[in-house]
Amino acid sequence: MSDIRVLLVDDQALLRGGIRAILESEPGIVVVGEGDDGQAAIDLTMSLAPDVICLDVQMPGMDGLTAARHIAALPHPPAILMLTTFNRDDYLFEALQHGASGFLLKNSSPERLVEAVQVVARGDALLSPDVTRRVIEHFTERTTVEPSAAAEQLTDREREVLGLVARGLSNAEIARELYLGEATVKTHVSKVLLKLGLRDRIQAVVFAYEHGIAVPGA
The missing domain is CATH 3.40.50.2300 (Response regulator)
Incomplete structure (x- = not known):
């Protein structure tokens, strides 16, 4: 390598x-x-x-x-x-x-x-905890979230995984939280990014709070 x-x-x-x-x-x-x-x-x-x-x-x-x-x-x-x-x-x-x-x-x-x-x-x-915290605080100050037709493409499991990504959890941590294999979680994350047209996990965090998939303080 x-x-x-x-x-x-x-x-x-x-x-x-x-x-x-x-x-x-x-x-x-x-x-x-x-x-x-x-x-x-x-x-x-x-x-x-x-x-x-x-x-x-x-x-x-x-x-x-x-x-x-x-x-x-x-x-x-x-x-x-x-x-x-x-x-x-x-x-x-x-x-x-x-x-x-x-x-x-x-x-x-x-x-x-x-x-x-x-x-x-x-x-x-x-995504360090500091970055995640700042994103959460930013959306806590907003009074409305924007609905998204794109989010409706996600399965229940994909929405669940996206919500955990928005909390700053790694693939390994999400796997433990949901009792899934880490490779399975990675596949879910990849599908979420593809369906939503997002570049990476950072954009996924922003999307989740912008569209109400993750809720500040939850």
Whole structure:
């Protein structure tokens, strides 16, 4: 299996150095380049073709959200892992809409950073409890949910699985909750994404709360 090629983009050189040291201490991960703003993120993505880009949200010049939108629109985009402090919920939801595969707090542990890179490199989305909580709080503040004809395509089991995905549970946790095999859960999740035309689990969480499949506080 080939190494996971990672591009680091953050305006703080010291932080980039720390992230590089953590990632390159893990077998199977190699940092192929570094940049310090959104335009560099786009240029380096096109020239280096990384598997994963660790992208800071707030940077001078072009910010990470704008860069993420451009990168996600490329023919073969890398997985985008946003690095954030979650100071701004509007940043979070904008990034959700523009192709981010996951979010990581900058004060996360080295182990969590390595895991996040590995998860998004596999094509999965990283939904930390912090992200799930923010999504739930966002929809708690809304007074209405939008009905969806698309949701009517789901079977009862698929709706149940989607509801658990919306709570931030992994496939293994959903399998234990529903007494199913993990492979069966993975199949259900894949069918949900396909039927609803969603890119990944992050979009599934947003959809579930937008359309009343998951209810804040439940």
